[in-house]
Amino acid sequence: MSYGYIKIGSEEKAFIAKVEEISGQNVYSCYQCGKCSAGCAFSYKMDKTVNQFIHLIQLGQKERTLDANTHWICASCFTCTVRCPREIDVAALMEAVREISLRENPEKVRIADLPKESLEKLPNIALVSNFRKKTG
Template structure:
């Protein structure tokens, strides 16, 4: 049995997205319209079927949940009103809470860098976020090795010279409240 805490994996997903998921008749409309299906290892309609079969490990270890761009095309076009993009959200949430390495490890590292920036200053400071992401994802090391860093520096310089990079972190009077929200969020995990 695939459990999350003491709950069945499928039930956790159904609780979050609604019972419409049971009506999936595999029409492939979500997969046909998905703009990033070329980069997926499971198509969206297969993810839905897998969830219904309670195949927790299979979906959580997929590349699909991370390359999904959250564009909502699948949800919008689903004839049975299944919130497919939300299913992807829930799967990403459960995977991140599992503490295991994701199939696309850089994506959750990006999300963490993004959220850390909000937690720290109330708003995202693009430069700080990018610095944290490139360090923690190992991208900085990779790019130093391959010489690709030169392209990034070139792009960064162009943006800087055009006034598109805010150097100083933002000032937001609501930081304390935002920190509190992050504290409360810890208590609202799926598991």
């Protein structure tokens, strides 16, 4: 995927630094091999694949990163973390982006706003997982 010419200035660097601080990972360790995306059971639901998502972080593209659904679809199964040849804890990157998103917009996902029919259909584990994402 090409994003054209992107200047990595102070805002971009601040976003990269924040993701790295929260996750404890070096995003530039990633060499875009795509193994994380290939092993993710939820890739088909993501508008940016896992490695595309990491590429956005490497470029400091905060808005595009937060706008993606990738970190919300992620189920924190750690398959990507286990598969990464660079030993990057990819799941921790997902968690870091969720945290940044929720710090900026704590009301992004409100359980109270979910329709009753969805609450009846959703398995308990999905709700617990959602709460964990929101409070992690």
